[in-house]
Amino acid sequence: MPPYDPDNIFGKILRGEIPAHKVYEDEHSLAFMDVMPQGEGHTLVIPKAPARGLLDAEPQTLAALIGTVQRVGRAVKAAFDADGLTLFQYNEPAGGQTVFHLHFHLVPRHDGxxxxxxxxxxxxxxxxxEHAARIRAALESTA
Structure with a gap:
């Protein structure tokens, strides 16, 4: 597996070099809007720790990250009054990954x-x- 490259776009977002519409941040993770959404409210959740993907991430990084995925996922679903939620996580080019920093996609879904x-x-x-503000409001109401 190739090594982690800290100059990937998500690394730059974490360092504040590129702006993002943030919805949640804690000491271990960051959630922000996907700029090429597959649906209204499409949100990304990434660890602050460097990891190319699921397979090279430290177990403690994954443990902290999945809690954020769940918390933000609930808020995304509520903010968009969705019927469901699709979760994507890709690894390596053959698996569909295009940004080589571990990340989860959260996409609120509506029937049909x-x-x-x-x-x-x-x-x-x-x-x-506006979508980020809706998700932040949902996070505040469920805190």
Missing amino acids: VPLKRHEGGMADNAVLA
Whole structure:
């Protein structure tokens, strides 16, 4: 497996070099809006610890991260009054991974509404900001 590259886009987001619409942050993880959403409210959750993917992450990193995935997932589902939630996690190019920093995709789902293509283009910043605010409000109401 290739080594972790700290100059990946999520590493740059963690260092504040690239802006992101953040929805949650703690000492171990960060959640923010996907700029190429497959549905309204598509959120990413990443560890702050360096890990290329699931297979090279430290067990304690995964343990902390999955708690954040669950907490943010509940808020994402509530914020968009979704019928369900799809969780994606890809590893290595053959597995569909394109950003080589461990991350989970949380996509709120509504019955009968298909996912958009992930390569469908960048979302409008104002829309992403509004979606992030909705998720933050849902997190506050469930805290």
